Every structure is written in C-alpha cells, then in structure tokens.
Amino acid sequence: MFYRYGAFQPTSGSDTGRIVPALLKPDGHWVEDKRTNPLQHFEWLSDPLIENKVAVHHPRLLLNKRYLILARLQATARGAVFLAVDINTGRSCVVKVASRHSLVQHDGTHAGIQLANEFAALSFVQGLPGAPEIVEWLPGDNSFLITSEVRGETLPQWLKQYVASGKPKTSVVSTVGQAIGRSLVELHARGVFHRDLSPTNVMVRSDGTAVLIDLGLAYHPNSRAVMVGGTPGYVKRSASGHPSALEDIYGFGAILFYIATGGDPPPTSTISANSIRNAAPDIDSGIEYVITRSLNANEENVSLVSLLQALP
Known part of the structure; x- marks a missing residue:
C-alpha cells in the first residue's frame, strides 16, 4: 500500500474539520484511516499477489503461523502492542513489536534492545503472580515478545x-x-x-x-x-x-x-x-x-x- 500510494498525510476531515491521517484514493478522494490494526489494508485496495493467485487472502494477520492479531492496543515511537489469540491453545495473548531501526541512540541502542531486555527481565520472574507469563520470544529486525494477556x-x-x-x-x-x-x-x-x-x-x-x-x-x-x-x-x-x-x-x-x-x-x-x-x-x-x-x-x-x- 505504501509503495503504491505513499504515506498517510494529515488532512482536515470533511465532516468535523479535525486533523486526521488520511490517504488519497486512486479516484482522487481522501479516505480517513479508521483501521484498528495498522497492518490491515482497505477493502478498496487490491493486492496484486492475491489477484494473480500468488498469495491467499486472510482476514487477519497471522504472526509466526500461530498468533492471530485481533486489535492494536497501543502504538508509540518504540513500536506497537497488539491483542492476539494463540490458535494453538486458544488463549488470549499480548504481542509487542519493536524494530532495531526505531529510537536509535548515539550509543547504538534501539527499541529492539529494550524489548529484548524486557524478555530477559521477565524470564527471571516467571511464575510470580505480579508478572506476565512469557509465551514466546521472536528476535529479528522486527522483534516480537508474546506474553499472556493480563486480565484487569x-x-x-x-x-x-x-x-x-x-x-x-x-x-x-x-x-x-x-x-x-x-x-x-x-x-x-x-x-x-x-x-x-x-x-x-x-x-x-x-x-x-x-x-x-x-x-x-x-x-x-x-x-x-x-x-x-x-x-x-x-x-x-x-x-x-x-x-x-x-x-x-x-x-x-x-x-x-x-x-x-x-x-x-x-x-x-x-x-x-x-x-x-x-x-x-x-x-x-x-x-x-x-x-x-x-x-x-x-x-x-x-x-x-x-x-x-x-x-x-
């Protein structure tokens, strides 16, 4: 979507005058970004890979063939936090994602290092009622920390x-x-x-x-x-x-x-x-x-x- 249409631009909403993120459609009209999951595409946006049967459409993002992303809980400069369900167990979980290209400091640290530090800290406190349970750690350019959902x-x-x-x-x-x-x-x-x-x-x-x-x-x-x-x-x-x-x-x-x-x-x-x-x-x-x-x-x-x- 970014390759075809560019980035979302802040523009004035036609109904209320609010400044909102929006995308210019091929027909020349602006459409406000109301998605709950930023990795989700619009209904009007066609995927050439699906059109040519190279890929199969899935209504939601499936991470690591296991975690079905349901909604975005938070988005910051460090990355994002999503609510998901583990299709292997049926349990709700929280997915944190951070990139090594986000919040890069002069000493070389970045958001990915901070997320890795959280995984390491949590590994010492597993089993305590006052700490989330680790489900899985997926390091990489985009690192993912999956933990149990804290109901509260x-x-x-x-x-x-x-x-x-x-x-x-x-x-x-x-x-x-x-x-x-x-x-x-x-x-x-x-x-x-x-x-x-x-x-x-x-x-x-x-x-x-x-x-x-x-x-x-x-x-x-x-x-x-x-x-x-x-x-x-x-x-x-x-x-x-x-x-x-x-x-x-x-x-x-x-x-x-x-x-x-x-x-x-x-x-x-x-x-x-x-x-x-x-x-x-x-x-x-x-x-x-x-x-x-x-x-x-x-x-x-x-x-x-x-x-x-x-x-x-």
Missing part, C-alpha cells in the same frame, strides 16, 4: 471505579499500595528492579493482585547495560548511577502520592508530610509517612518491607 485494568481505570464506590481514600491507597509493594518485593527477591513504575504500568486484576508490566527498562542479573528513560515524575535514579531497589521505592511512593492526591509528585528534591497533607487533607498519617519516606529514601534509612508494614 490499568491503575487509573481501576481507581475510577474503586473511588466511585465511596470507599475512604486511605483504604484505597493502602489496598493498592500493599498489592504493588508485594509484587515489587517478589521482583527484588529474583534480582530484578523494574525502574519504570508509573500508574499506567500497573495492572490490577479482579482479585486485587497488582501486575507490573512494561519491564523494558528493568535491571536484572544478566543485564549488560543500564537502560535509560522512564516516566517523568516517577523516576529518580540512584546517585551512584547503579540500579538499586531505591529507584523502585521512589516509584512506589510516587504512585501512592498519585493515588492519594490525584496528581503527579512535585519536581522537588524533598517532599514533606505537610505538602502531602495540603494536597490530600483526608489521608491517614501512616500513609503520609510511607509516601514521605519513599520519596526521600536513601540506602540507610528505608526498606520496602518496612514501608509495607507501616501502611495502615
């Missing part, structure tokens, strides 16, 4: 329903904090530091289990390099430059701050209990303590286990 909601989605139920904010923070903290303790016991905790990187299952996803920046026992990046406001790198549990403790505190106040932590070097109380006056003093200690942690004065014990 992202933390922001889950919070909307939980808060709407009328439960006290202290109960919400404590419930989620315990779930995330337990998952982190399990990861750390396997020598894995997540290093990119944020509200959207936490999935909450119906049973209350917190699953930590997107381990592309994780540090694990086989790490040869330290991945750079992270979610602004939720990342504070170790002063020594070497990954440690402190990075996850800071992210843990930042998430608790988000749950308690509804906003991201302020970009300050230290955060006091007063600043937390001003933003969330109805929160329990025990939660103020845990958030403050997490966001101002250093090697000598805090551990994740002690923080969990301090939660009300």
